[in-house]
Amino acid sequence: MTTQDSAFTRPPGTPAHLPGTPAHLPGPVPAADREEGPPASSPAGEGAAAAVAPPPRVLGDPPLPDRLPRPGAGAVDTWLLRITPTAALRADLLDDGERERAARFRREEDRTRYVASHIGLRRLLGAYLGAAPAAVAFVREPCPLCAAPHGRPAVAGQAEEAGGLHFSLSHSGGFALVALAAAPVGADLEEVPRPNVVDNLESQLHPLEQQQLAALAPADRPAAFARCWTRKEAYLKGTGTGLGEDPSRTPVGAGPRPEPVPGWLLADVPVPAGHAAAWALRTG
Numbered sequence: 001m002t003t004q005d006s007a008f009t010r011p012p013g014t015p016a017h018l019p020g021t022p023a024h025l026p027g028p029v030p031a032a033d034r035e036e037g038p039p040a041s042s043p044a045g046e047g048a049a050a051a052v053a054p055p056p057r058v059l060g061d062p063p064l065p066d067r068l069p070r071p072g073a074g075a076v077d078t079w080l081l082r083i084t085p086t087a088a089l090r091a092d093l094l095d096d097g098e099r100e101r102a103a104r105f106r107r108e109e110d111r112t113r114y115v116a117s118h119i120g121l122r123r124l125l126g127a128y129l130g131a132a133p134a135a136v137a138f139v140r141e142p143c144p145l146c147a148a149p150h151g152r153p154a155v156a157g158q159a160e161e162a163g164g165l166h167f168s169l170s171h172s173g174g175f176a177l178v179a180l181a182a183a184p185v186g187a188d189l190e191e192v193p194r195p196n197v198v199d200n201l202e203s204q205l206h207p208l209e210q211q212q213l214a215a216l217a218p219a220d221r222p223a224a225f226a227r228c229w230t231r232k233e234a235y236l237k238g239t240g241t242g243l244g245e246d247p248s249r250t251p252v253g254a255g256p257r258p259e260p261v262p263g264w265l266l267a268d269v270p271v272p273a274g275h276a277a278a279w280a281l282r283t284g
Contacts, residue, residue, distance in 0.1 A: 051257045053267040053279065056080040056177065059120050068127040070165055071181050076279050078187070078269055079124055081176040087116035093134045094118055117176035121169050124178055125155060128165055144240050151240035152184065168237055168279070177269065177277050184282040186238030188230040192274055198225045205232075206251035213254050226276035228254035231266050235280040238264065 056078035071077045081087065088111075091099065098118050105111040122133035129136065141151035141159055158164035168179045168187040179187035193201075198221050202213055209228050213221055231252035236242050253259035258266035263284030269277035 051267060053078065053269050055270045058082070059124065059178075064123055064127040066127070067130050068124075070128055070163075073163065073182055074265075074281070074283065075181065076185060076267070076281050077180045078279065079120070079178045079180075080271065081117060081120040081171075081178070083113050083116045083171065083174050083176060085112055088112045088119065090119050091115050093122050095134075095138075097138075113171055113176070117169060117171045120176060121167065121178055124180065125165070125167065128180060129155070129158075141240055143244070145244050152186075152237065168234070170233075170237075170277075172275065175272065175275065177271070179279040181281055184238050184240070185279060186234040186236065187269075187277070187279045188233035188237065189269075189271065189275060189277040190226050190230050190233075192222050192226045192276060195222055198222050201225070201229075204247050205254070206248050208251045208259070209254045223276065224254045227268060227278070228252060230276045230278040231258050231268070231280070234278045235261060235264060235266060238280040238282060 053076065057080070059079050059081045091102070094102070094115065098115075102111050102115050102118075105114060119133075122136050125131075125136045126133035137156040139154050139156045139159075140149045141154050142149060143151040152159075153167075153169075155165060155167070158166065163182045166181050166183060166185050168185050170177050170187050170189040172189045173191045175189060177187050177189040179185050195218065198213070202210055202225065205213070205228060213224055213228075216224055232247050232250075233243075235250065235252055236245055236247070239245070250261060251259045252261060252266055258268070258278070261280070263282060265281045265283050267279055267281075269279060271277040
């Protein structure tokens with residue numbers, strides 16, 4: 001369970017992912033997705049639900065090209081990173097704030113996840129912006145709820161630029177997901193929770209989503225809950241409110257297709273077995 005972009009900020013006591021989810025990696029990244037190349041882009045349509053986006057490209061060890069084409073209007077580029085100890089070796093790419101935050105993690109695996117995901121994010125942003133990864137400067141946008149500077153993370157100068165590059169980062173278990181677009185975008189990645197977690201958290205959902213879950217067989221509820229929760233967090237991260245907004249307020253749906261959300265396009269992202277992911281793109 002994340003709020004905003006989990007790798008940047010999280011209120012005290014908020015877990016990094018849905019509590020009670022398994023720590024193992026249930027399935028490998030498909031071999032066909034391991035090759036680097038142009039990212040998967042998803043077209044957006046106003047007032048519609050995209051349902052399922054193309055699979056993300058996988059950020060691997062080969063170097064990225066010096067420049068990647070920016071996503072066009074209404075498109076989302078997605079990248080998946082497998083987090084390994086070697087993926088966190090270039091900590092010199094991080095800025096002072098990132099290194100300070102990484103040092104505060106008590107568990108080595110949490111530190112590795114944070115460092116590796118931020119290195120991957122910087123490599124991608126550098127390729128899209130034509131800049132050195134270490135030179136990318138992050139800022140925080142004003143919170144929509146209180147105007148304090150703890151809203152969506154952004155690249156300095158990009159949020160104000162027409163068609164500027166927007167991003168969202170999420171990580172869970174052994175993977176990180178990055179979404180990039182020319183408009184505000186949110187992304188979330190979660191491990192599928194255990195049934196007792198669904199029982200404890202489903203009351204936080206919109207009544208429509210609770211009804212959709214109640215109509216399912218018990219064995220199908222965890223995957224549907226994860227599908228719903230990743231859509232919800234992606235949307236809330238895209239708006240910049242995070243879980244400062246009541247998650248029961250806006251229905252995104254627990255069914256096979258996201259519910260339409262005015263001004264936003266939501267899509268599920270294919271990720272390795274045992275996980276769920278989604279992005280939300282502002283269209284209005």
